[in-house]
Amino acid sequence: MTAILEMRGITKEFPGVKALADVNLTVERGEVHAICGENGAGKSTLMKVLSGVYPHGTYGGEIVFEAEPVEFRSITDSEHKGIVIIHQELALSPHLSLAENIFLGNEIVGRGGLIDWHATNTEAQRLLARVGLGDNPAVRANEVGVGKQQLVEIAKALSKDVKLLILDEPTAALNDEDSAHLLDLIRHLKGQGITSIIISHKLNEIKAIADKVTVIRDGRTIETLVTDEVSEDRIIKGMVGRDLESRYPERQVRIGEEVFRIEDWRVHHPTESGRVVIDGANLSVRAGEVVGIAGLMGAGRTELAMSIFGRSYGSHITGTAYLHGKSVDVRTVPAAISAGLAYATEDRKRYGLNLIEDIKRNISAAALDKLVGRVLVDGEREILVAEEYRRSMRIKTPSVNAVVGKLSGGNQQKVVLSKWLFTDPEVLILDEPTRGIDVGAKYEIYTIINTLVADGKAVIVISSELPELLGICDRIYTISEGRVTGEFPIAEATPEALMQRMTQEKEADHVLAP
Amino acid sequence: MSSPRDSSTRDLAPSPLRTAGSFLLSRVQQIGIFIALVVIILLFQGLTGGRLLTAGNVANIIVQNSYILILAIGMVMIIIAGHIDLSVGSVAAFVGAATGVMVVQWGWPWWLGIVVGIVLGAVVGAWQGFWVAVVGIPAFIVTLAGMLIFRGLTQITLSNTQITPFPTEYRQLGGGYLFPELFPASTSPAEWITVGLGVLTLVLFVGSQLRGRAKRVKLGVEAEPAWWFWTRTGFGALLIVLVTFLLGIAEGSRGTPVVLIVLGALIVIYTVVMQRTRFGRHIYAVGGNRHAADLSGIRSKRIDFMLFVNMGILAALAGIVFTGRLNSAGPGAGNLFELDAIAAAFIGGAAVQGGIGTVVGAITGGLIMGVLNNGMSLMGVSTDYQQFIKGMVLLLAVAFDVYNKRRSRSLG
Incomplete structure (x- = not known):
């Protein structure tokens, strides 16, 4: 077997964070290659580098695809070469038909620049059959279940002449039956010569389907293992094996x-x-x-x-x-x-804070009653309360009148905690x-x-x-x-x-x- | 001995002028609108050869725009919560028509008509609030429907005719001056009521500002530089003196319009509501981030409902003022009021996506539109050009706001 993909020394930095540090990944032609690691280990970042979401120049290292160095500037570039990524969150447009979804952005255009609906629908039917779906391509995407939507995504990938299919947590939202069906399909596509990279947490799945597994931890490739030769515990050790001093x-x-x-x-x-x-x-x-x-x-x-x-x-x-x-x-x-009870959310920007409001009003938001006299909010006491949390929580800000959206993540989190502590x-x-x-x-x-x-x-x-x-x-x-x-x-x-x-x-x- | 702070002050601290500049820059969003109003006033004062700031004309600007300004108060609150209300013109017309029927056709006492009219406004608001808050239909749709529904009800109520004339007492709210029957213009003691009110307002304003600052300084939480506090307070005081002079002392003055008292009271009350009551603060929280507000225990749907009830009440009041001023309730009354009120709120710095805005800003925005209208009319600019210019002002005002936000984000 020869390598279809080699990623060498991939490094990707975000302001203040090194997401990937010298990652190497070799995928052989025709294999199913799993990538696993804890949340935040850098799996998705690596796939975004590969598929051109992060364009060439924003990362270090080189990518060789089909023995040829490639420099993708966008997803379109990588898709053109036959690399298709299917994201965890499905990207079907719910009110369009399956056929329209499959050819979205890639429409079959007939004479006069109009869409050839006949060709679209027959071709869609053929592609759906390839992924084991007998559904009418004119059905709207939101009328089929999540499991089928996942398969439609794969049909969409097939329409683009895919050579390397990347699946990011494909079974996360699926029930057991749909998951089994999807894994069968990946095996089936492998038989047709399509190489797959599958990102998954589910070790039994990885054991069942992948030929090799590459473990990523803290933005580094730790090891690549042949799945038949190792136990699940061996993989787990690679995923978590860091010192806890x-x-x-x-x-x-x-x-x-x-x-x-x-x-x-x-x-x-x-x-x-x-x-x-x-x-x-x-x-x-x-x-x-x-x-x-x-x-x-x-x-x-x-x-x-x-x-x-x-x-x-x-x-x-x-x-x-x-x-x-x-x-x-x-x-x-x-x-x-x-x-x-107090609940500090995992998504502080969406559910935790009013980002356009200042620190003091965010802190008082869940327990404003404590600042209300007979009718009116005591604005001066509000400032004093905020100042106190600023001291005890060590919120780094020039003033409690500063807008929360401008604080760093850590300081925003301290504002969230202050808000909840103020509710006693x-x-x-x-x-x-x-x-x-x-x-x-x-x-x-x-x-x-x-x-x-x-x-x-x-x-x-x-x-x-x-x-x-x-x-x-x-x-x-x-x-x-x-x-x-x-x-x-x-x-x-x-x-x-x-x-x-x-x-x-x-x-x-x-x-x-x- | 010099602490690190001293040396940094010597080496790095910008000059006082620079700090003042950067302070102003940080407030440009809030201050910009007032500067714009002053510039527009001075511009038209020049262009009209001093006809803008005469006693009669200033009273005119206030009375002519009063109902839009009343609507703008409720509108900016709705916009802060992330909604919009397209129905206020129709609601104002409907309530005006209903009070017309009660007071003129049925012969009810004028005060009962006003009270029932305002209750009717609250009911209309509750109706729209129900669809927005309970059923969950976007306010744009609910109030677009409301715009048609209440326009239709207005025409039905009036059987497509005018109701006129209204009793004198009813008309005071819209077009009256304080106690003209007690003090006819010729004898001029009306001046003394106006001057007295002006002095009272001045004392209350400066006093409350000073007390607030003293309290903040005592607690060590004052964030405003002293020079800015004095500039701001001085500017406010000057404005009060100027208006008092024009309404009470300048040649041709007729005293204080009744509606100015109403408007002044509304501005003060609603500013306090928005800044210092649970209700007001919850409106900002809901508009800034509805999910976060819900998870902080704020009942956002109740806030939505209350906001529409409040808007209904203010629209009713605006309708009564307008009917009083025209001395007639007509089927076409209040047409496009909603757009003027929305424009006032946005020119006054309210954010399209909610969470940001002030009552004083919306009033200032409304006055900018009002002065533009009035100034151009004085200059004899035709209404088609007036529309064009008002549209441009709205666009540029919001563009300025968007630009400022982007700039401040990139700084942060």
Whole structure:
């Protein structure tokens, strides 16, 4: 076999962050090559370099495709060479037909510059048949299920004469049956000579379909393994094997009584009410305790947290929440806040902050009542409160009148935390509290979490970074596909053990031997 | 002994003039609109040979634009929340027509007509608020429908005729001056009421500014340089003195228009509402980021509903003022008022995507339009040119705003 693709010494930097450092990747013609690594390891960045999303010149290193150095300036360039990427979020236009979607941007034009609908539809039918779909190409995209949409994406790729197909987490949104069908198709395409790169967290899938797997960690290629020769645990070791030394501040652990607990928590998808997103989850947190929730993307971490916090996510939510052993009403956000819950979102720009407003008004937003006298907001006290958080949280800003949108990620996160602390919560749910912020600011956030639990508050931390959870938590729950699959006191938690439970699927209930 | 701070001040600190400049630059978005108003006033004062700032004309500008300014207050609040209201002209006309029927045809007392009219406005607002907040239809659609619905109801109410004349008391709100029957123009004590009101306003304004600053200084939270505080306060005081002079002392003055008292009260009340009450602050929060507001426990739908009720009340008031001024309720009344009110809000610095805007800004924006109209009319510019120029002003004002935001983002 010969290499169809070689990426040599790929380096990509964003302001302040080195996303990729000297990455090497060789893909042989006709193989299925998996890329795995933790969230944020650099997998997607690498694929964006390859497909021209990041144009030539914005990265270092070279790409050789079919024995020829290539310099893609856009996705169109890479598609022209036969490299097609299918993103995690499907990109079909919901109100167009399957045929229109397949040829979107690549329309079959007949004489007179008009679209040849007959050719479009017959060709679409042929392509759909190739991916195993017998659907009418005139059906609108939103009328077929997610699994089929994924296949339509692949049909679209085939229409472009694809030589190298890149699939980013293709089964993340699919059920088991659709996933199996998709994997079959990839195997089938391999038989037709199409090379695939598949990015996945699901190790059993990788084992089942990939010939080789390249492990990426912290923006570096760690190793390339032949999947038949290694165990899942061997791959996990490559993914998580980093040292956990003093990136986490020391803390005196003093755990008290249980503060908050949910029992048999069940949540359905907000629009597809048949789909269970959280399935009978139980978890609890005690005063002075940091509890972690570990799960891969799509496992239902954020959905669980938001459904607890005033039913901000989901529909048909059942289950009971207890505060200090008594059942408590958390059905609306104001009720949840007054019960003593706080939820700092994973997406602070979209859900956490009013970016065009100043720091002081963001901090007071969730507990403005505390600043209201008989009728009016005490603007001076508001400034004093903000100044106090600015000091205690060490928010780096010239003034609390500064607009939040201009702060760095770490400082924005401190504003979010200040906002929630001002509501005097007993339970803080912190969703990805250190996402997108630099190492120094991370340490400061961990220090703040330590201060909170030292004050007797109960903290739940959701994170995709296992080292972070292992570094700051007293207890860790793993969730996978909406179910709590494990609970580990910190002494028993190892990255391997957690990763096993995080990748545990519904059928595969047996423990994978170490 | 010199601390690091001293040396940095010596080496790096810009000159006082530079700091003042950069402070002004950081506020250019807020200040720009006032400067624009002053420039336009001075420009037309020159172009019309001093006919703009005469006693009669200033009173005219206030009275002619009062209903647009009342609408602009409610409109800027709606826009801050990220919505729009296209129906206010029709709602104003409908309420004007309804009060006409009550007061003129049915012979109800004038005050009862006004009260019921305002309640009717609130009901209309609740109707639109229901569709926006509860059903979740975009405000653009709801109020576009409202524009047609209430225009239709106006015509039905009036059977396509005019209702006139209204009782004198009713007309005071739109076109009256303070107590002309007590003090006919010839005897001139009207001046003393106006001067008294002017002095009172001046004292209250300067006093509240000084008290606020003193409190902030005491708590150590004053962010404004002293020179700017005095410039700002001085400018406000000068404005009050100038208006008082023109309305009460200058030759041909007729005293204080009743509607100016109403408008002044509305501006003060709504500025306080927007800056210092939960409701107002929640409006900014919802407009700035609705998701974040929801997750902060703000009931954004309730805010939306209340905003439309409030807009209905203000549209009713505008309708009553307008009917009073014209002394007639007609089927075509209030046509295109919504566009003037929206333009006022945007010229006054409101952001199209919501979250940004002030009541004072919207009033200033409305006055810019009003002075432009009035100045061009004085100069004998025909209405077609007036439309053209107003359109350009709106476009350039928003372009300036967009440019400023981009600039400040690139600085940040």
